[in-house]
Amino acid sequence: MLYREAGQFKTSYGADQAIFPIRQDRIALLLFALVAVLGVPALASNYFLETIFVPFLVFALAALGLNILTGYCGQLSLGTGGFMACGAFFSYKLATGFPELHIVLVFLLAGLGTAAVGVLFGLPSLRIKGFYLAVATLAAQFFLVWVFNKFPWWTNYSPSGVISAPPREVLPGLAVTGAGGDPAVKYLFLLVFVAVLALVAKNLVRSRIGRTWMAIRDMDIAAEIIGIRPLWAKLSAFAVSSFYIGIAGALWAFVYTGSVEALAFQIDRSFQVLFMVIIGGLGSILGSFLGAAFIVLLPILLNNAPSLLGLHISVETVAHLEFMVFGALIVFFLIVEPHGLARLWQIGKEKLRLWPFPY
Amino acid sequence: MTFKRIGLAAAAAVVLAGSFAAAGPVAAQEQFVPLLVYRTGPYAPSGIPLADGFNDFMQLINLRDGGVNGVKFAWEECETQYNNDRGVECYERLKAKGEAGASVVNPYSTGITYALIERATNDKVPVLSMGYGRADASDGTVFPYVFTMPITYWAGADVMVQYAKKESGGSLEGKKIALVYHDSAYGKEPIATLERLAKEEGFQFSTYPVAHPGLEQKATWLQIGRQLRPDWVFMWGWGVMNSTAIKEAAAVGFPMEKFVGIWWSGAEADVTPAGDAAKGYKSLNITGVGTSAPIFKDIEKMHADGKGVADKANIGTVLYNRALVNAFYYTEAIRIAQGEFGKKPLTGEQVQWGMDRLDITQEMIDKAGMTGLMSPVKITCADHEGGGSAVVQQWDGTKWAAITDFIAPRRDALRPAYEASAAQYAKEKGIEPRSCS
Numbered sequence: 001m002l003y004r005e006a007g008q009f010k011t012s013y014g015a016d017q018a019i020f021p022i023r024q025d026r027i028a029l030l031l032f033a034l035v036a037v038l039g040v041p042a043l044a045s046n047y048f049l050e051t052i053f054v055p056f057l058v059f060a061l062a063a064l065g066l067n068i069l070t071g072y073c074g075q076l077s078l079g080t081g082g083f084m085a086c087g088a089f090f091s092y093k094l095a096t097g098f099p100e101l102h103i104v105l106v107f108l109l110a111g112l113g114t115a116a117v118g119v120l121f122g123l124p125s126l127r128i129k130g131f132y133l134a135v136a137t138l139a140a141q142f143f144l145v146w147v148f149n150k151f152p153w154w155t156n157y158s159p160s161g162v163i164s165a166p167p168r169e170v171l172p173g174l175a176v177t178g179a180g181g182d183p184a185v186k187y188l189f190l191l192v193f194v195a196v197l198a199l200v201a202k203n204l205v206r207s208r209i210g211r212t213w214m215a216i217r218d219m220d221i222a223a224e225i226i227g228i229r230p231l232w233a234k235l236s237a238f239a240v241s242s243f244y245i246g247i248a249g250a251l252w253a254f255v256y257t258g259s260v261e262a263l264a265f266q267i268d269r270s271f272q273v274l275f276m277v278i279i280g281g282l283g284s285i286l287g288s289f290l291g292a293a294f295i296v297l298l299p300i301l302l303n304n305a306p307s308l309l310g311l312h313i314s315v316e317t318v319a320h321l322e323f324m325v326f327g328a329l330i331v332f333f334l335i336v337e338p339h340g341l342a343r344l345w346q347i348g349k350e351k352l353r354l355w356p357f358p359y
Numbered sequence: 360m361t362f363k364r365i366g367l368a369a370a371a372a373v374v375l376a377g378s379f380a381a382a383g384p385v386a387a388q389e390q391f392v393p394l395l396v397y398r399t400g401p402y403a404p405s406g407i408p409l410a411d412g413f414n415d416f417m418q419l420i421n422l423r424d425g426g427v428n429g430v431k432f433a434w435e436e437c438e439t440q441y442n443n444d445r446g447v448e449c450y451e452r453l454k455a456k457g458e459a460g461a462s463v464v465n466p467y468s469t470g471i472t473y474a475l476i477e478r479a480t481n482d483k484v485p486v487l488s489m490g491y492g493r494a495d496a497s498d499g500t501v502f503p504y505v506f507t508m509p510i511t512y513w514a515g516a517d518v519m520v521q522y523a524k525k526e527s528g529g530s531l532e533g534k535k536i537a538l539v540y541h542d543s544a545y546g547k548e549p550i551a552t553l554e555r556l557a558k559e560e561g562f563q564f565s566t567y568p569v570a571h572p573g574l575e576q577k578a579t580w581l582q583i584g585r586q587l588r589p590d591w592v593f594m595w596g597w598g599v600m601n602s603t604a605i606k607e608a609a610a611v612g613f614p615m616e617k618f619v620g621i622w623w624s625g626a627e628a629d630v631t632p633a634g635d636a637a638k639g640y641k642s643l644n645i646t647g648v649g650t651s652a653p654i655f656k657d658i659e660k661m662h663a664d665g666k667g668v669a670d671k672a673n674i675g676t677v678l679y680n681r682a683l684v685n686a687f688y689y690t691e692a693i694r695i696a697q698g699e700f701g702k703k704p705l706t707g708e709q710v711q712w713g714m715d716r717l718d719i720t721q722e723m724i725d726k727a728g729m730t731g732l733m734s735p736v737k738i739t740c741a742d743h744e745g746g747g748s749a750v751v752q753q754w755d756g757t758k759w760a761a762i763t764d765f766i767a768p769r770r771d772a773l774r775p776a777y778e779a780s781a782a783q784y785a786k787e788k789g790i791e792p793r794s795c796s
Contacts, residue, residue: 047455051448096787149542156787159551159780160493160544162473166787178788180481257447259473261544263571264443300448303438315438316398 003352019202036191041184049183052297057190058252059296063276063288064201065244070274071282072205073237074217075125079118079137081269082144083242084249086114088260089154091250092163096156103168103177103254104193111247117144118242125234129220141270148262162261165254177254186255193251197244202285204240213237214283245273279333281340290341294333299326389433390426390693390704391457392417395449395466400440401572402598404628405678409467410436411669412682418668419654419661420690427693428702433457439471446471447478454482459704463487463689463714469545472505477788480504484707485692485714489685490515490622490645494548495780497744499715500792502781504707506714508688509736509747512621513776514768515643516549516593518749519619520556521766523591532561535589539579539596539604542568546595549621553593555772565589573600576607584611594620601629602637609636616641622749626677630754638756643749646684647732648759650675654683654728677759684733692717715740734765740795744777746770 008023010016020026040053062084069077091110094101101109121140125133148154155161167178175181176189204210212233215223224230253260272295280291302322306313313321337344394413397406417432426432435456437449446466454461463485466472472492479486486505488496494511496502510518524531538553540546550566557564565587567579573596583592592613596604601624608618616639620629625642633640650659658674661667673679689710696705696713705713717738724730736745748765785792 047451051451055444156783158783159495159548160469160473161547162493162544164473164477164784164787167789178477257443257474258477261470261473263543264470266571304452314398315396315436319399319438319440 001355003349003355019199019206037188041187046183049187052300053187054183054190054256055252056292056296057187057194058248058256059273059276060289060292061194061197061251062245062248062273063280063292064198064285065241065248066273067277067280067282067284067288068201068205068213068244069237069241070277071284071287072210072217073213073234073241074220075122075234075237076130076134077137077238077241078134078267078270078274079121079140079144080245080273081265081267082141083114083118083245084252084269085144085148085262085265086117086242087111087246087249088253088265089148089163089262090114090246091254092165093154093156095166095168095254099166103170106168107193107247107250107254110250111243114246114249115239115243118238118245119235122235122238122242125238126231138267141267145262145265160261162259163253164259168254178258181255190251190255197247198285198289201240201244205285209233209236217283275330279330279340281342284340284342286345287340287342290345294341298329302326388430388704389457390430390462391460392432392434392689393450393453393456393461393464394434394436395439395446395464395468395471396436397439397441397467398436399438400442402441405598405626406441406467408626408669408673408676408678409682411673412679413465413686414668415658415661415674415679416683416686416690418666419657422661422666423657427690428697430693430697430702430704439466439468441468441471443468443470443474447474450475450478454479454484457704459706459709460484461707462693462705462710463707465489465685465689467491469493469543473544476502476505479707482707483711485689485711487685487689487714489681489688491545495777495784497742497774497777498781498792499739499741499743500781500795501785501790502743503715503793504711506688506738506743506745508717508738508743508745509645509734510749510768511744511773511777512545512548512595513552513773514744514770515621515749516552517556517768517773518643518751518766519593519621520553520560521769522619522751522763524560527590530561534562534591535565535587536562536591536593537565537567537583537587537589539567539569539576539583539592539594541573541596541600542570545597545623549593549595552773552776555776562590569596569600569604572598574603576600576603580604580607580611580613584608584613590617592618594618594624596620596624596629599632602632605630605633605637605640609633615639616753619643619751622681625752625754625759627759628678635756637754639753641751641753641762642759644677644752644759644761645733645747645749646677646681647750648675648677648680648752648761649731652729652732654732657728680732684729687727687729687733688717688719688736689714691719691723714738717745740793742774744770 003024005022020029066080069075087110090113091106094106094109124136155163165177167175167180169175170189174185176186212228215228216233276291276295279294281287299322302325306318396410417434421431437453439446439449461484465487466475469491472488475486488507494513496505497507497511553564569576594604618640620642622643622645625644630637692713693710695716696709700709719736721735734748736747738745748767750761750765751763752759752761
């Protein structure tokens, strides 16, 4: 009843190829954007902005990058932590080496650097597939973290090996890095940045390149036979994915934590992003966001829940409960919908089309 | 659906079966202290006595003295699991609680400390990183809100070298010293200082990084024990790396008397897993060990009344005592600040004022019943380290015992090093160092 496109006629190719062709979708998106841009900074406390929304956006970007590689191109990668470290350290060297460079340019250049590194570590994908490729990308993870740990040049010879983000402004007077930044400014900067990059990602996966990736994922031998070059497809997937993940790493170090050591990008980080992509939904842009929200925010919610409900439980019990409930929810969601939260959303939309009828 | 009902019942049972926290909602006239603890996770054996020490000391001050000049402590624990992200989230959650906000934050993790330095400085909450964190934060002009008393890692390295020198008959010329360190910010801290001392004292210095978490040390110790055969091995380890190192050292037959760990490698949790092999192992300590100090009579009485929080077995252990001293530092800082700002709950900025003027003499230590637990400390606006010392203790198989007095590090060379490193940080961050006149 509500979600029908009856009466909506497209009169141009552009309108027909829009990402959100249905008017109801566009209205919902507009409302959502208004809430996100105007409502959240006005109503949310600094705690929410700094520790809930900022890490959510950063990890959504990382999940987006990994989804392009694993979800759309089918190349399983466990090197996400290493690529995030690349992004963080490249942007640190650029920001400290070229202080006049605008911070957005620093992030983009760091992303390009990470893309180059990603292409290098993606070369084994031309010969090996599946779990074996995962092991090869594991080499990327350990090697990159080792490089940043071992060579003091990366940390400007600091005695402890910790890099600290220098304060930078996106527009004169609006600092986004360093603790001096206003949380609302950081949040809006990240929102715009991630929205633009998500739009680019969505268009990439809808385009010819995206279709070559999906062809490689579905049946790479058949793809090669019909003329798709596996070299270009796989390496471009690695490049674009590492670009996104590198920028996410740079944002994590600069905008979220402010200071980071190479140890923060261990294998756990790679697994965390992989779980976001799996739970959110492989091969779905929305899935990256849903998965990031699930993995990043749910533990915080579970941790805070007892005090919000007014229960006085010791912190150990809360920590144990959090693990148990989180694990149980992961198992539950994967049993109920193995294709992830994005598929649940899709099913919801399909049901909404028929509402109020059940079928 | 029975599945749902079983799940709900199980969750309710766990919630009811769990123990209840000591802290409740914060009432008026209470000084709030956020406690970032790790009672779960891989570092729990170290985190639990630390957390208990804080709880017990503040509980003692509240019950025995009625608080600091009538202002009682209120505290809330937050589980960080030794994870940097969680530490930041816990800090953000708790920093505004209480009448005047958080008084002080003690992260007990070098990683979390680094992550919190900027935020806490911005929020005007002092960070008390007692014997950990960044050593160059001892320069109070660049780090007004970070306190590293009583001693930093660089000074600790100096103390170790002094001890080794004394034990080697007064000279280290030609001797070999190896450093086994956790390959992280924490472990790398002493390297520059030890390299400088190697040049000055004439010993040969080699470094052996151990990748986190430190379970893979066989190759390292084979190299040390068979190839290098150093005269002394210093260790900067944490968590399971410590006990693994001791086991491996024993396996290659390295003499335990020549093996000295830093104060985070010298707790009961580090030596008990190694069993008999750990006898004779030495470490530094910045606080006294054991229950001989007079304050323990009060603590034991509090436990007898049922008001204590700690597990009885943990009282008097290395990390429990360290937390007692840590709590004592900020209690005295609050006392000093109350003299200036009035006997009411103080903001973080006011507590920082008190910390800048912290002067703990031996008489104050004796009066508080902490004799033997700590060395005197004097903080100034520019010196946030306080001139404290460290003692060398040895494990005899059942307990730790101090084998030297408090050894003072030679700070003439250390102070310029702190200032140079802090100046580089200030330049990178665009911080204007405050003037201390």
